[in-house]
Amino acid sequence: MIENLDNLERSHSCGALRRESAGQCVTLMGWCARRRDFGPLTFIDLRDRDGITQIVVNQEKAPNAHAKAKEIRNEYVLAAIGEVVLRDEGARNPKLATGEIEVQASKIVVLNDSRPLPFQLDASDGALAAEDLRLKYRYLDLRRPQLQANLRLRHRMILEINRYMDEHGFTQIETPNLIKSTPEGARDYVVPSRVQPGKFFALPQSPQIFKQICMIAGMDKYYQIARCFRDEDLRADRQPEFSQLDVELSFASPDQVYALVEGLFVRIFRLIGVELQTPFPRFTFAEVMRRFGSDKPDLRIPSMELQDLSAALAETMFAPYASVISSGGDIKGIAVSGGASMSRKTLDELQEFAKRYGATALAWIKLGDELSSSLLKALGADKVIDLAGLAGAQKGDGVLIVAGKTDVVAASLGVLRNEVARREKLIPETVFAPLWVTDFPMFEFHEDDGRYYAMHHPFTSPLDDDVPLLERAVNGEKRLFGEIRAKAYDAVINGVEVAGGSIRIHHRDVQQLVFKALGMTDEMARTRFGFFLDALSYGTPPHGGIASGIERTLMVLVPTENIRDVMAFPKTASAQDLMIDAPGEVDAKQLEELHLKIVKE
Ligand code: ASP
Numbered sequence: 001m002i003e004n005l006d007n008l009e010r011s012h013s014c015g016a017l018r019r020e021s022a023g024q025c026v027t028l029m030g031w032c033a034r035r036r037d038f039g040p041l042t043f044i045d046l047r048d049r050d051g052i053t054q055i056v057v058n059q060e061k062a063p064n065a066h067a068k069a070k071e072i073r074n075e076y077v078l079a080a081i082g083e084v085v086l087r088d089e090g091a092r093n094p095k096l097a098t099g100e101i102e103v104q105a106s107k108i109v110v111l112n113d114s115r116p117l118p119f120q121l122d123a124s125d126g127a128l129a130a131e132d133l134r135l136k137y138r139y140l141d142l143r144r145p146q147l148q149a150n151l152r153l154r155h156r157m158i159l160e161i162n163r164y165m166d167e168h169g170f171t172q173i174e175t176p177n178l179i180k181s182t183p184e185g186a187r188d189y190v191v192p193s194r195v196q197p198g199k200f201f202a203l204p205q206s207p208q209i210f211k212q213i214c215m216i217a218g219m220d221k222y223y224q225i226a227r228c229f230r231d232e233d234l235r236a237d238r239q240p241e242f243s244q245l246d247v248e249l250s251f252a253s254p255d256q257v258y259a260l261v262e263g264l265f266v267r268i269f270r271l272i273g274v275e276l277q278t279p280f281p282r283f284t285f286a287e288v289m290r291r292f293g294s295d296k297p298d299l300r301i302p303s304m305e306l307q308d309l310s311a312a313l314a315e316t317m318f319a320p321y322a323s324v325i326s327s328g329g330d331i332k333g334i335a336v337s338g339g340a341s342m343s344r345k346t347l348d349e350l351q352e353f354a355k356r357y358g359a360t361a362l363a364w365i366k367l368g369d370e371l372s373s374s375l376l377k378a379l380g381a382d383k384v385i386d387l388a389g390l391a392g393a394q395k396g397d398g399v400l401i402v403a404g405k406t407d408v409v410a411a412s413l414g415v416l417r418n419e420v421a422r423r424e425k426l427i428p429e430t431v432f433a434p435l436w437v438t439d440f441p442m443f444e445f446h447e448d449d450g451r452y453y454a455m456h457h458p459f460t461s462p463l464d465d466d467v468p469l470l471e472r473a474v475n476g477e478k479r480l481f482g483e484i485r486a487k488a489y490d491a492v493i494n495g496v497e498v499a500g501g502s503i504r505i506h507h508r509d510v511q512q513l514v515f516k517a518l519g520m521t522d523e524m525a526r527t528r529f530g531f532f533l534d535a536l537s538y539g540t541p542p543h544g545g546i547a548s549g550i551e552r553t554l555m556v557l558v559p560t561e562n563i564r565d566v567m568a569f570p571k572t573a574s575a576q577d578l579m580i581d582a583p584g585e586v587d588a589k590q591l592e593e594l595h596l597k598i599v600k601e
Contacts, residue, residue: 015051019100021084042069054102055080065108075114081107135578170221175210186230192594203229211248215543248545284439293414298495299433301421318378324403331403333391339398340368358408363401434493442484456488460502501546508536
């Protein structure tokens with residue numbers, strides 16, 4: 001039954017025909033998405049990447065084609081040859097771009113058959129088969145129109161990036177994938193060397209050092225769509241390998257970087273018909289943490305800013321709050337518009353949410369017909385009303401309150417702000433709200449091992465004004481580490497960090513100071529970064545740059561919460577490729593050549 005393509009050629013795609021095409025004789029090729037039999041009439045929805053066209057096969061007019069059509073099953077590959085006809089008024093399908101016409105087939109060619117599929121391709125979003133099954137048969141899942149559209153958008157976005165960067169004088173430079181570790185804070189993927197026994201390459205977490213070396217090499221303006229590899233615990237927006245637009249420019253000021261990136265995002269968002277307004281508003285890290293409890297605030301959410309309630313509680317006898325205040329912590333609240341109707345269940349769920357971010361409890365106030373609050377007994381009605389007013393709540397609203405360490409209060413109210421807005425449907429879907437976050441802290445303290453780490457990466461420059469603080473901190477005044485600000489910036493759109501970068505250190509002595517601050521002795525710094533410290537000694541121009549996650553940006557454009565929707569061959573949350581079954585074992589000979597032995601635990 002399977003026939004040859006011979007010299008048959010497509011005249012149109014399955015998404016191309018409109019009412020103006022009526023009367024034309026066409027040849028379409030694609031997959032049978034659905035077949036419906038109505039006795040003497042058989043309908044086939046023929047699908048390719050562009051769309052779906054309805055093919056009608058009439059027993060009387062085309063008996064051979066009709067007989068063949070009866071044998072056709074889903075996902076058979078077909079050519080349909082026939083005339084485009086206008087559908088009757090009542091039979092038109094406004095949901096389909098080709099819905100005004102159909103093709104009356106005179107001939108059907110079956111180019112290939114298909115086994116019954118392991119899952120249904122046209123299930124609605126909520127009814128899709130389990131993701132693991134779809135990942136195993138990724139080539140089938142990718143036939144779904146949504147994923148096809150996502151990958152084509154990705155292509156157009158990358159094309160636009162290349163055009164834009166070229167127009168702005170940037171040179172595309174590829175950097176190696178087999179390198180030595182570049183510190184971005186995650187674990188490296190390592191590759192054993194066959195010719196250098198016992199030695200390993202690391203796959204780049206980003207091309208950070210190479211792009212800076214391109215500046216030292218006088219390349220001036222570098223970019224690349226770079227593949228990055230990070231062995232870290234996966235979340236919905238992370239993959240072990242991903243792509244980023246990586247950019248570096250010489251003699252760069254932050255303003256130049258902002259203007260470049262804003263212009264690029266304007267162009268990218270035009271691909272989905274959205275005109276972003278520039279310049280993007282700018283906020284310091286300190287300000288966004290204070291107001292929104294997050295370094296990537298979603299500015300689409302109307303108000304719901306964190307309000308400081310501690311002044312009103314300065315004299316409180318309520319022990320949990322008194323102890324927070326005396327230990328220098330924060331008590332903050334957010335007003336939830338219409339939140340007086342939040343149910344007990346909702347409040348319990350929100351409490352669980354806040355606890356995940358370290359909060360010990362979530363207090364609440366509801367300004368319903370009657371005042372109710374988890375704090376009523378402890379603080380009394382007057383104080384509770386006072387707090388609700390300070391939080392900005394009005395009649396009908398609710399207030400959520402967290403007390404504790406500054407960072408815990410910010411983090412838990414920050415996520416509550418997003419969660420409540422999502423539940424209460426307060427986020428307008430057609431709005432895009434970009435911003436810059438600037439002046440990040442240079443270092444962050446990790447409680448688990450009691451030391452400071454670079455918040456961005458160790459090549460980020462401190463603010464010029466803060467260099468003396470850095471010197472004092474390295475020379476013993478450790479508490480100053482927390483006060484040093486960096487020339488680092490992130491671009492955020494709709495609560496997603498779509499780009500991050502910094503002005504870099506270009507003086508060797510400052511770079512050495514930062515390595516010291518991170519606990520590296522001169523010797524350790526030499527072993528790991530000697531080549532880079534040397535390079536910095538040969539006339540390094542001031543420089544800076546940024547990297548923008550391709551997948552993260554696409555997640556905002558599509559929009560989707562699942563990073564696997566915007567890449568062709570993603571891995572699972574346990575870093576496996578279920579289609580090719582990787583990672584896999586290698587044979588004994590390969591291990592031997594690589595000087596490796598597997599130790600069974
Ligand atoms: N290398 C950084 C990253 O991958 C970005 C940058 O600083 O340009 O996150």
